Amino acid sequence: MLTQDDERLLRRAVDLAHEALETGNPPFGSLLAGPDGTVIAEDRNTTVTEADITAHPELKLARWAARELDPATAAGTTMYTSCQPCGMCAGAIERSGLGRVVFALSAEQLGGLKPAPAAVAVRQEGPALFDEARVPVEVYYR
Numbered sequence: 001m002l003t004q005d006d007e008r009l010l011r012r013a014v015d016l017a018h019e020a021l022e023t024g025n026p027p028f029g030s031l032l033a034g035p036d037g038t039v040i041a042e043d044r045n046t047t048v049t050e051a052d053i054t055a056h057p058e059l060k061l062a063r064w065a066a067r068e069l070d071p072a073t074a075a076g077t078t079m080y081t082s083c084q085p086c087g088m089c090a091g092a093i094e095r096s097g098l099g100r101v102v103f104a105l106s107a108e109q110l111g112g113l114k115p116a117p118a119a120v121a122v123r124q125e126g127p128a129l130f131d132e133a134r135v136p137v138e139v140y141y142r
């Protein structure tokens with residue numbers, strides 16, 4: 001259940017999506033807020049202007065949080081984002097230790113608003129070479 005504070009912060013994320021659009025990038029924006037609703041970081045999609053396919057705002061904020069926040073602070077932080085995080089960003093958010101994500105458009109709603117993606121699934125093959133590949137992993141986690 002979203003509060004009025006959640007909606008205020010989500011509207012700011014939508015404003016950031018407009019800002020991304022105005023700079024020639026895909027229209028997505030996100031921010032991080034502390035438990036009291038104070039904005040501690042914001043970002044916009046810059047995949048076009050930085051020529052970086054990973055420059056989604058959610059990923060950039062997850063990386064920032066993992067680098068700059070202690071685990072307890074990260075766990076008390078909420079990400080507000082104009083659209084539900086994609087698979088790449090969702091993985092980074094999980095690794096970052098953030099406590100909560102609130103999004104405006106769902107991935108399904110986004111899918112109804114834009115053309116079908118050109119990307120196709122990349123074939124993955126494996127597992128293979130278990131006895132060789134496990135060695136550095138075992139050394140690291142020993």
Ligand SMILES: [Zn+2]
Nearest residue numbers: 056085086089
């Ligand atoms: Zn993403």
